[in-house]
Each structure stands twice: as C-alpha cells, then as structure tokens.
Amino acid sequence: MQKKNLKMLNILLIIIMISIFIYEKYPYKIYNKIKPTKFSESSHLKNENFKQQLGLYEHYRKKGKIVMLGNSITYRVNWNELLDRGDIINRGVESDITNGFLDRMEFIFNVYPKLCFIMGGVNDLRKGIDIETTTNNLLKISKLLQERKIIPIIFSVLYVDKAYPNYKDFNMSVTFLNQKLKDMCAINGIDFINLNKKLSKNGILKKEYSLDGTHLTGLGYKAWGEIMSPIIKEKLSH
Template sequence: MIRTSLFDIYPTKQANVVMLGDSITQAVDWRELLNRNDVVNRGIRGDITEGMLNRLQYIYKLKPKMVFLMGGINDIKSNEAASEEIARNHQKIVTELIERQIKPVLTSTLYVSSTERKYKKINQKVDELNDLLKKLATENDIPFIDLNSKLANGHALDQKYTIDGIHLMGNAYQIWGEEISRAIGSGTLAQKSSR
C-alpha cells in the first residue's frame, strides 16, 4: 500500500525498463546498478505473484519496452502455493505484457540457502516452478535468465551471495545486473548511460 501510493506520485512518466518483483527486486537501485537512466524499480517487499499481477496498471502507465519479472519465493515460503498456481500467475502477467507490446523477461525464482529451515523442500518447489517458467519462456519466445545457475552451490543459494539465506548481497546483484544488461543488449534498447 505504501509502495503503490508512492508509485502514484513519482514523477517518472516513461521508463524503457521496469523491474517487477518482491523484496529481492526492491532492494537495489537498478539505475545505478545498470548505469541506465531509463530503468524504474517496481519491486515490493513481501509481494506474491498474484499481487504483481494485480498491480500491472502501475507498469503500463510507464509505457515500458521491457519488463524483468522475478517472483515466486514468497508464494512458496509464506503461502505454500503450488508451483502450477505460481506459474499460472506468471503466464497471466506475460500474456498481458505481450498483448501491450511489452517484452517480458522471466528470471528464475531463486533458491534459498541451506541456512533456511526446510530449505530442501522449498528448493524442490523452486526447481519445479523454474521448470515451468523455462517452458513458459520457450513457448512465448521470450528470454529466461537462470540466476540459480550463477548463484547456487548445488541446489541451494550459495551463502557468499546472501545476507540472510534469501536476500542478496552486492556481489549477487552484480552478476544479476550483467545478465540483465546482456538481455537488454540483445533487445532493441540502446544503452542510455546516466554517468
């Protein structure tokens, strides 16, 4: 509620790139990380994929060309939602974005580290969800960024990349940022440096 009320008053009228997600997305200044002045952060701490779906109007009003989506860990941890249900929410978001000529980029739902309670059970659901998300990306001919292949140690988030077993440190964001820049570079958006 607080975050969406801010989205209503922020002066940005247009952004080529929008970051959509939960606290993992919200935590970083994407403009600085990506060195672009056409990026807006629309991550909300604690959000689930249904919440992201229900607030797409805040994305549309920015008229973006690309939306990077990462979500699902709160659905799994807090709501114990089924992987299929979470993937359906992703599908609805992707379909709506494509209908509005916005290119979605799916990002894998991240593992939690082995310090988390029930991490094996959680990460098994993360694997199931990511298999469905990869399929969704293939079917819609959109990019899929597999962050777990970069940040995992086995089937868990490597502890050198996390502060608390879930949230990321700067070294992880650096890797994620490189993947995003690569996806933007292979798209139609020219580099817009803010430095």
C-alpha cells in the first residue's frame, strides 16, 4: 500500500513539473481561449503600418535627447506636447512586435539620443510569440543601446481592461511577461518601470485610463507622463 502511494505521488510530481514547464514556455497559449496566429520572425514586415512609418523615418532628420520605442500605445501621443518638451522623438509603430523593434534600430540610433524608453510585448502576446522570445528581444535591444552609450529604460506591458476579450486570461500572461522582464532587467542592470502600479488596479487597466480595452485615454497618457518626468530629469542631470 505504501509503495502504491509512493508511486502515485511520483506520478503526480511528474505531472506538476510538466505543467510548470508548459506554462513557462507557452503561457499565452494556455490562457488565451482564442487560438493565436502562427508566428514567423518576419511577420512584422506584413504590417502596413510598419512599412509606412519606416518610409517616413527614412526622411526624418530631427535629433533628440529622448526616443520612444514602441507600438501603437507609444505612437498615439505627442510626447513633446504631453511632457512640455522639445527633445523627444517618437518611434512608435502601430501593431508592431519586438522583432519589428529589432529590425528598425537604425532609426533609433540616428536620433543620437541619451535615453530610450521602450514599451513592447502586448502584440507579441496576441500573436502567440513565446515570452522567452519577447524577453530576449528586449534584452538584445537594450544591449545594442548600451553599446552606443544610450540608456535603455523598459516599461512594463500594460494590463487590458474588461472590454478586452478574455481579459482575465490575457492579463495572466501580461503578469508573467512583466515578471520575466523585471527579472531580466535586474540581472542586466537595466531600469524597469512598472506603469501598472499607477495605471492599473487588481491586475486590470483602470477604466478612466482605458479607451478601448487596450489603448489609453488622455488621462492615461497624463498619468504615464507624470511617471516619466522625474525619471527624465534624473537621467539627464548626470
């Protein structure tokens, strides 16, 4: 009887270990009830916004101390107006993924910034890109910036609100990705800023900050800007 119980315990432990492995490697696929699209490393090249914005960035010549690298959440605001500055360059691209970020770093370098704020990962989750790939991409980006004496600052991925389909499942993946990003930043000496402390409550984007479940209202951007301003002041004072 004792041997039988021990055998059952061993089987249970094996099942738990396999479950943990699958969760860590494919958390989005477990939690999201909508089957993700098949991912390829060049999928961002099919994004019409990517093509259009890069076509414009090739002709932009303005330099700035600060550059914003991200997707539509970064793209949809005039950062200079928001923060009452004139030295911020917006390099957000609608619907972009972190592979797309890596593929357009030349348009970050040619701005010659001192700081680069980065927010990316939400579209990776939507497309079923595993968290390890997203984390590694953001680490590669940070190291490329550091090699050029540019300070990388990584923002957490924002939670979605209740208007987003399967928001509970999706936000569980956001939590897991943010923990991975936080750990990666701590190990590599990269600044990590958790926007969700102010913009979210109980793991959900606050209603007053949510435009459509994912994107931000004016109040949401104002709250984000209030987090950024003292960071910019501190970093540029050195």
